[in-house]
Amino acid sequence: MRDDASDPTADDTDASDDDVPPEVVERIRGDAYCDTLGIDLAALEPGYAVTELTVTEDLLNFHGTPHGGAVYSVADAAFAAASNSRGEPAVALETNVSYLDAVDVGDVLTATAEETHVGGRTAEYEVVVTSDDERVATFRGRVYRLQD
Amino acid sequence: MRDDASDPTADDTDASDDDVPPEVVERIRGDAYCDTLGIDLAALEPGYAVTELTVTEDLLNFHGTPHGGAVYSVADAAFAAASNSRGEPAVALETNVSYLDAVDVGDVLTATAEETHVGGRTAEYEVVVTSDDERVATFRGRVYRLQD
Amino acid sequence: MRDDASDPTADDTDASDDDVPPEVVERIRGDAYCDTLGIDLAALEPGYAVTELTVTEDLLNFHGTPHGGAVYSVADAAFAAASNSRGEPAVALETNVSYLDAVDVGDVLTATAEETHVGGRTAEYEVVVTSDDERVATFRGRVYRLQD
Amino acid sequence: MRDDASDPTADDTDASDDDVPPEVVERIRGDAYCDTLGIDLAALEPGYAVTELTVTEDLLNFHGTPHGGAVYSVADAAFAAASNSRGEPAVALETNVSYLDAVDVGDVLTATAEETHVGGRTAEYEVVVTSDDERVATFRGRVYRLQD
Numbered sequence: 275m276r277d278d279a280s281d282p283t284a285d286d287t288d289a290s291d292d293d294v295p296p297e298v299v300e301r302i303r304g305d306a307y308c309d310t311l312g313i314d315l316a317a318l319e320p321g322y323a324v325t326e327l328t329v330t331e332d333l334l335n336f337h338g339t340p341h342g343g344a345v346y347s348v349a350d351a352a353f354a355a356a357s358n359s360r361g362e363p364a365v366a367l368e369t370n371v372s373y374l375d376a377v378d379v380g381d382v383l384t385a386t387a388e389e390t391h392v393g394g395r396t397a398e399y400e401v402v403v404t405s406d407d408e409r410v411a412t413f414r415g416r417v418y419r420l421q422d
Numbered sequence: 423m424r425d426d427a428s429d430p431t432a433d434d435t436d437a438s439d440d441d442v443p444p445e446v447v448e449r450i451r452g453d454a455y456c457d458t459l460g461i462d463l464a465a466l467e468p469g470y471a472v473t474e475l476t477v478t479e480d481l482l483n484f485h486g487t488p489h490g491g492a493v494y495s496v497a498d499a500a501f502a503a504a505s506n507s508r509g510e511p512a513v514a515l516e517t518n519v520s521y522l523d524a525v526d527v528g529d530v531l532t533a534t535a536e537e538t539h540v541g542g543r544t545a546e547y548e549v550v551v552t553s554d555d556e557r558v559a560t561f562r563g564r565v566y567r568l569q570d
Numbered sequence: 571m572r573d574d575a576s577d578p579t580a581d582d583t584d585a586s587d588d589d590v591p592p593e594v595v596e597r598i599r600g601d602a603y604c605d606t607l608g609i610d611l612a613a614l615e616p617g618y619a620v621t622e623l624t625v626t627e628d629l630l631n632f633h634g635t636p637h638g639g640a641v642y643s644v645a646d647a648a649f650a651a652a653s654n655s656r657g658e659p660a661v662a663l664e665t666n667v668s669y670l671d672a673v674d675v676g677d678v679l680t681a682t683a684e685e686t687h688v689g690g691r692t693a694e695y696e697v698v699v700t701s702d703d704e705r706v707a708t709f710r711g712r713v714y715r716l717q718d
Numbered sequence: 719m720r721d722d723a724s725d726p727t728a729d730d731t732d733a734s735d736d737d738v739p740p741e742v743v744e745r746i747r748g749d750a751y752c753d754t755l756g757i758d759l760a761a762l763e764p765g766y767a768v769t770e771l772t773v774t775e776d777l778l779n780f781h782g783t784p785h786g787g788a789v790y791s792v793a794d795a796a797f798a799a800a801s802n803s804r805g806e807p808a809v810a811l812e813t814n815v816s817y818l819d820a821v822d823v824g825d826v827l828t829a830t831a832e833e834t835h836v837g838g839r840t841a842e843y844e845v846v847v848t849s850d851d852e853r854v855a856t857f858r859g860r861v862y863r864l865q866d
Contacts (some may be wrong), residue, residue: 307489310459311481332458341455342502342514343495350491354483360669366490367692368664368712370518370814372522372842372860374835391818391853395691396714398856400844405743409835412842414858416664416816418692453703515840516812516860520694520712522687539670539705543839544811545861548696557687560694562710564591564668564669564812566840603785606755606776628754631798634784637751638798639791646787649780662786716733 294318298361305351311344311349312356321389321399329381340377349401349413352387356399357367357417364397375410383410395419426442436457442466446509453499461490461499469537469547471503477529488525495548497561504547505565512545512565523558531558585628590614594657601647604688607640609647617685617695619651625677636673645697645709648683652695661694671706679706691715738762742805749795755788762815767799784821789852793845793857799862800843808841808861812813819854827854830839839863 301314308325308397311333327333335341342360349371357364377383384404391394401413443504451463456473459481465472475481475496483489497519505512532552539546549561602622607629613620618633625627631637645667648679653660673679680700687694697709747759755777757842761768771777773794779785793815801808821827828848835842845857 293862303832305484305489306480306482307492311491329488331453332456335456336449336453336506337511337513341453341495341498342493342517343498344455346494346498346517347489347491348441350489350494350550358484364483365485368518368520368816369490369494370516370666372516372812372835373514374441374840374842375837385533390856391816393819398818400856412834412844412858414816416749416854451706464658516668518814520664520687520710523689538708539668540633541671546670548708560686560696562666562668562708597780599783601780601785602776603777607787617758628750631748631752632745632751632802633809635809636793637749637794638757638813639787640796642790642794642813643722643785643787646790650786654780657815662817663818664814665786665790666812668812669810673749701865 277317288376291322293321294320294359295361298359300356302358307347308351311347314350317385318359319354320359321356323352323359323387325352325355325385327383329377329378329379329383334379342373344404345377345383345411346371347374347411348383349385349403349411350415352385353399353413354416356387356389357397357415362390365417365420367396367416369413369415371411371413373411375408377410381405385413428545440468442507443509444554446507450503450506452559455500459495461496464497464532466503466507468507469504471500471507471529471535473500473503473533474516475531477525477531479527482527490521490538493521493525493551493559494519495559495560497529497559498548498563500533500549501547501561501563504537505545505563511568514567515564516564517561517563519559519561521559524562525553525558529553534562540558543569574636582642589615590616590655594655598651598654603643607643609644610652612680614651614655616655617652619648619652619655620685621648621651621681623679625673625679627675632713633712638669640674641669641679641699641707642709644666644679645681645699645707646711648681648697649695649709649711652683652685653711657658659716661716663692663712663714665709665711667707667709669707673701673706677701681709691717727810732841736764738803742803746799746802751791752795755791756794758800759795760828762799762803764803765800767796767803767831769796769799769829771827771829773821773823775823778823786817788815788859789821789847789855790815791829792827793829793855795850796829797843797857797859800831800833801841801859807864809864811840811860811862813857813859815857817855817857818839819852821849821854823866825849829857
């Protein structure tokens with residue numbers, strides 16, 4: 275569905291209206307929590323973001339599988355990036371997640387956030403989390419858009 | 423509502439039917455992800471758990487406020503502890519969270535999970551996250567109970 | 571937890587600050603959809619409402635059990651009444667529901683909505699649906715509060 | 719995205735493996751609650767369904783706009799049809815809905831349910847509700863698949 279998810283850090287001298295301003299990319303990349311967990315921003319466009327997280331031992335729960343909080347966090351990071359991609363601050367109101375399939379240590383989780391609605395003071399995003407191209411979780415989030 | 427949330431690690435020679443077996447407490451305490459984020463188990467009873475997380479700089483998002491993933495994770499940890507408190511494994515099917523109020527660095531988040539329904543192969547838990555006794559988030563989760 | 575859920579239609583000459591104004595009660599009672607389905611308003615106070623629905627044959631789905639839409643609707647009606655009880659209009663942003671137990675024809679569903687948070691432009695309500703005092707569904711909703 | 723959403727009642731002598739058995743179509747069409755509200759089944763394929771509801775005066779709430787329960791119900795009906803389309807009974811565990819845009823009397827709501835995951839004893843469906851090709855609500859549901 276998307277084939278143009280370019281690396282937001284690439285040197286792009288042909289910046290179009292569809293590009294996220296460099297200062298916004300830099301701000302979103304400087305997320306301390308993502309750094310703590312090891313979540314990377316793999317793509318960022320207006321209303322669209324991809325994040326990645328490799329499942330390491332320190333992300334496991336007491337069952338020995340990735341903690342729900344880790345799976346949620348990679349999805350939430352994509353949601354936050356996509357909803358703040360235009361430089362206008364937005365904060366989460368509500369989110370929900372369906373856990374669909376098991377994930378193992380060493381797997382790479384990829385979360386893809388797409389904007390599904392913008393209206394008034396809110397916007398909606400759907401995030402699909404995959405591992406090896408298989409859907410392992412579905413997330414939806416709604417933000418409140420702050421205004422000056 | 424609860425005034426008997428005793429320390430599950432306390433030496434209790436009067437263990438009643440309401441106690442969580444020590445090996446279950448130990449297993450839940452040995453959660454690697456909670457250790458990574460700094461989430462502590464403050465109380466554990468059958469169908470009931472309290473977790474705590476102090477908001478540190480490394481849990482902040484790019485807005486400079488606690489990341490949604492961190493707030494979610496302390497709630498999810500209480501949900502996981504409460505739903506596995508009887509020693510029978512349970513895995514998350516669905517969760518949802520409402521973000522209600524801002525939290526600052528240094529604040530202590532307390533998540534209290536209570537069992538609201540057990541039936542057939544599933545069970546439901548409601549988790550309230552507070553900071554300074556003010557509700558900052560509400561979480562609900564549904565588990566699937568694995569059986570031998 | 572509540573023992574003062576008085577009949578909002580009662581002639582009350584000692585109206586306190588806790589009463590819902592008669593014109594608001596009348597407006598909420600005049601809900602066409604509730605009339606279509608047979609949903610009654612059983613109690614209304616500021617931030618609190620109780621609705622009831624008797625399960626009739628015309629509310630069944632193709633399994634021969636009450637349709638999810640009917641169970642949802644009695645909860646949503648309590649949510650709408652509670653969130654509009656102060657006369658200030660509020661509209662639903664997000665809702666979620668957990669279906670916990672089966673219900674039969676002839677059963678009376680009772681939905682009790684309680685306000686769990688009010689802040690800024692939104693408010694949160696939790697609704698428990700019971701049948702014969704057993705919880706059959708849990709609902710949570712968030713509204714956006716319109717202002718002049 | 720789908721261009722083959724054929725009328726399930728059409729006389730189709732070239733029935734393929736992708737067809738829903740006539741007795742399943744008939745069973746789903748005989749839903750009393752849908753008949754009560756005026757919800758029509760517009761398409762049915764394995765894991766896929768479309769329902770429609772015209773907003774009439776008797777579906778309005780006390781604000782004079784379509785009741786959330788009515789919008790939910792058309793989505794829930796598509797979810798129920800899609801999740802029972804293979805003739806194996808499935809019951810709802812959890813659903814959530816985001817209300818995105820206003821709808822008026824006379825508008826036709828169209829709900830399109832697509833299967834996003836089937837695994838073990840559960841399956842997940844996403845439902846988009848539109849009016850005049852504009853998204854007005856997003857719904858997600860998870861079912862438990864009963865087995866003999």
